[in-house]
Amino acid sequence: MEKKIKVFAPATVANVGPGFDIFGLALEGIGDELEVSLRDDSQIKILPIEGYEDLPTDPSLNVAGVAIQSMLDELDSQQGFEIVIKKRVMPGSGLGSSASSSAAAVYAANELLGRPFSKKELVPFAMEGEKATSGKAHADNVTPSLLGGFTLVRSYTPLDVVSIPFPAELYVAVVHPQIEVKTSDSKRILKREVALDMAISQWGNVAGLVTGLACGDFDLIGRSLEDRIVEPIRSVLIPGYEDAKQHALASGALGCSISGSGPSIFALTEGKAMAEKVAQAFDKYYTDLGIEHKVYISGINAEGAKTINKLTEKV
Amino acid sequence: MEKKIKVFAPATVANVGPGFDIFGLALEGIGDELEVSLRDDSQIKILPIEGYEDLPTDPSLNVAGVAIQSMLDELDSQQGFEIVIKKRVMPGSGLGSSASSSAAAVYAANELLGRPFSKKELVPFAMEGEKATSGKAHADNVTPSLLGGFTLVRSYTPLDVVSIPFPAELYVAVVHPQIEVKTSDSKRILKREVALDMAISQWGNVAGLVTGLACGDFDLIGRSLEDRIVEPIRSVLIPGYEDAKQHALASGALGCSISGSGPSIFALTEGKAMAEKVAQAFDKYYTDLGIEHKVYISGINAEGAKTINKLTEKV
Structure with missing residues (x-):
């Protein structure tokens, strides 16, 4: 022992x-x-x-x-x-x-x-x-x-x-803008009820994401990486969120959303080279904005x- | 031509x-x-x-x-x-x-x-x-x-x-109790808002079902075949629904729910023999209840x- x-x-x-x-x-x-x-x-x-x-x-x-x-x-x-x-x-x-x-x-x-x-x-x-x-x-x-x-x-x-199951070539680019968002604050602003049609759209995306992961369909993973319920509410707590997301997508990310309750933002990519490109875009954006930040690239562990x-x- | x-x-x-x-x-x-x-x-x-x-x-x-x-x-x-x-x-x-x-x-x-x-x-x-x-x-x-x-x-x-993707051994048993439920009536009684925690439970099951299908995990398919939002509301329109479901599960069905807006009830099974057993249970139940009905067993087409x-x- x-x-x-x-x-x-x-x-x-x-x-x-x-x-x-x-x-x-x-x-x-x-x-x-x-x-x-x-x-x-x-x-x-x-x-x-x-x-x-x-x-x-x-x-x-x-x-x-x-x-x-x-x-x-x-x-x-x-x-x-x-x-x-x-x-x-x-x-x-x-x-x-x-x-x-x-x-x-x-x-x-x-x-x-x-x-x-x-x-x-x-x-x-x-x-x-x-x-x-x-x-x-x-x-x-x-x-x-x-x-x-x-x-x-x-x-x-x-x-x-x-x-x-997930495809081996799935990579993640993350940026952590160093501002404080407490999980408890972030939970508090969520609504307790959601419109049924929004919930249906959300479980459609959940099903699409799992299918994309299981089948290694990167395009489907990207189309499904959409959160119409929580992201619109929480993203207002993250300075520059919408622009950072647009930069990630323009750099080739499959999709981009908030990591946990934020403020970190993650993007999924097909392959490491694309994750590096997206991380650079995150880095440049927050550098230009003058917000301290860290970026990471990673495969799925x-x-x-x-x-x-x-x-x-x-x- | x-x-x-x-x-x-x-x-x-x-x-x-x-x-x-x-x-x-x-x-x-x-x-x-x-x-x-x-x-x-x-x-x-x-x-x-x-x-x-x-x-x-x-x-x-x-x-x-x-x-x-x-x-x-x-x-x-x-x-x-x-x-x-x-x-x-x-x-x-x-x-x-x-x-x-x-x-x-x-x-x-x-x-x-x-x-x-x-x-x-x-x-x-x-x-x-x-x-x-x-x-x-x-x-x-x-x-x-x-x-x-x-x-x-x-x-x-x-x-x-x-x-x-789905496993080849996935079978369906269906019973159609011949009472009329109009789709438009059935839609009308649904609520337009759902509690967030119920919606989360639903997309958990959606993800579980897709994972089970893609991985051929029949037990997971069964655990995930749960609808906490629509089934409790619509099932009241189907005479004998709860009992029919219990009979299906007791006969070995992985799970059981309403087909579309009803009144047909379906159960998923692993293999044809189990589907036949569940169909017999459906048949016996609705025969005893004196409700005209049809039963079907089928693989996934x-x-x-x-x-x-x-x-x-x-x-």
């Missing part, structure tokens, strides 16, 4: 156009790294987080602590852990920052405990981490962060998460949470 | 659970047969329809006439046709009766005119037939009747129809509208 493990769980794009609260995809390269070790006592200890000293280290408030605790409760275990969080996904970016920490934490603890759960079975524990930060146990970011790929949360009661290395010292 | 052709266009199940107004599938064996011949003048003549003498023969009122006329308008053609309609799909059954006639009519005319259009290009003309009968140019029945298979109407503006035979006399 390992005593210490270093793990990675990717940043994620939730909603992905028409799939509000159901779709998510995992990014490559960007994600949180956690070093987790078994303690000889029952304490969960979270070390101060470098660069994010305002994030809580109290395990009952920190998403990683809450997520691991819910897993320990299920196992009826008193095992203690020490957790070093290297935060690489900026909180409030719309790229699943808290989900990345939650997913990494339960993945690491599960490995150290001899893997009592499958990755899919870890989703509910990671969701508890999400609940600690947003008040609701969302699964749309933690699912792709754990499982990788393009995922669907079909249902919450009972929880039913599904992996959707098929692996999800993973072990970087382990210390194989016997305990 | 043929002068006369005999064609078949299948009956269809629209909506298919969560896909209200977007999904449809084509049945085998059941459908309308049309004999269509070229006339030497510009008249569209529809002969009295055996068994359905109350259906209009005026080509501006009959769905077949309206559909062919819209095609001729697009071609700027004055060609006349004579049409014999052998109606095998009962009007008001919820199995796409008017769509079957409309699809067969435009398919036949297109063949006789040397195929100026692809099958997909025929959809808008067949939709005009639907408009003549229901007031709205629906595509969810005419699309599978023309193209066959399991289809998606992703969007109406612009029209975007898509074929969804992958071909759609087709030529039965042609008279190859030169014109």
Whole structure:
């Protein structure tokens, strides 16, 4: 049994156009790294987080602590852990920052405990981490962060998460304009009722997107990446959103929408070269606008949470 | 060039659970047969329809006439046709009766005119037939009747129809309790607004159904065949609906819902044997209830509208 493990769980794009609260995809390269070790006592200890000293280290408030605790409760275990969080996904970016920490934490603890759960079975524990930060146990970011790929949360009661096949040449370009949009604010402005004809249009696009992904039909993926319900409302919170989207489309993106609750914007492309072109367009646009930003390009991360290395010292 | 052709266009199940107004599938064996011949003048003549003498023969009122006329308008053609309609799909059954006639009519005319259009290009003309009968140019029945298979109407503006892959072992059991539910009545009782959380649940199921179909995951198809928005409202118009559904599920159906606007009820199954078992359960239930009914079992008809035979006399 390992005593210490270093793990990675990717940043994620939730909603992905028409799939509000159901779709998510995992990014490559960007994600949180956690070093987790078994303690000889029952304490969960979270070390101060470098660069994010305002994030809580109290395990009952920190998403990683809450997520691991819910897993320990299920196992009826008193095992203690020490957790070093290297935060690489900026909180409030719309790229699943808290989900990345939650997913990494339960993945690491599960490995150290001899893997009592499958990755899919870890989703509910990671969701508890999400609940600690947003008040609701969302699964749309933690699912792709754990499982990788393009995922669907079909249902919450009972929880039913599904992996959707996707073409290998699907790439993502992301821009994170560094303004703050709190998920709770962003949720509040949504209407509780939608017109039936808008809902029908939305599930038409949901079906088109899944068909496009499963059949590798990039043109259909692009036509279906349309969100007529949430995007028009949330996009007003993101400076330059409409122009940035038009630049992405003019640069060859299949489609473009808001990542999670924003402010990050993502575009899907066929192939890496096109993603680079779109990222350049995002970069130039926000540079000209004078808004600090980061851009990323990424394939779809098929692996999800993973072990970087382990210390194989016997305990 | 043929002068006369005999064609078949299948009956269809629209909506298919969560896909209200977007999904449809084509049945085998059941459908309308049309004999269509070229006339030497510009008249569209529809002969009295055996068994359905109350259906209009005026080509501006009959769905077949309206559909062919819209095609001729697009071609700027004055060609006349004579049409014999052998109606095998009962009007008001919820199995796409008017769509079957409309699809067969435009398919036949297109063949006789040397195929100026692809099958997909025929959809808008067949939709005009639907408009003549229901007031709205629906595509969810005419699309599978023309193209066959399991289809998606992703969007109406612009029209975007898509074929969804499906597993060969997918079967359908249908019961048509012979009571009348008019589509216009059935539409009227739907609410114009839906709660956002219900809409989210619906598009989760839509995504699950497409994923299940594309991956041949029958269990996922069954879990996703849930309609929380339309079925609870429309099912009250169908005597015995809830019990019939429970009997289907107890007999091994993957899922069960209303075909189109009803009153027909369909169930999906894995394999033909299971479809036969479910059809028997439907039959027994409605026999015991004393309601006249018909049952059908069918695979998914992958071909759609087709030529039965042609008279190859030169014109």
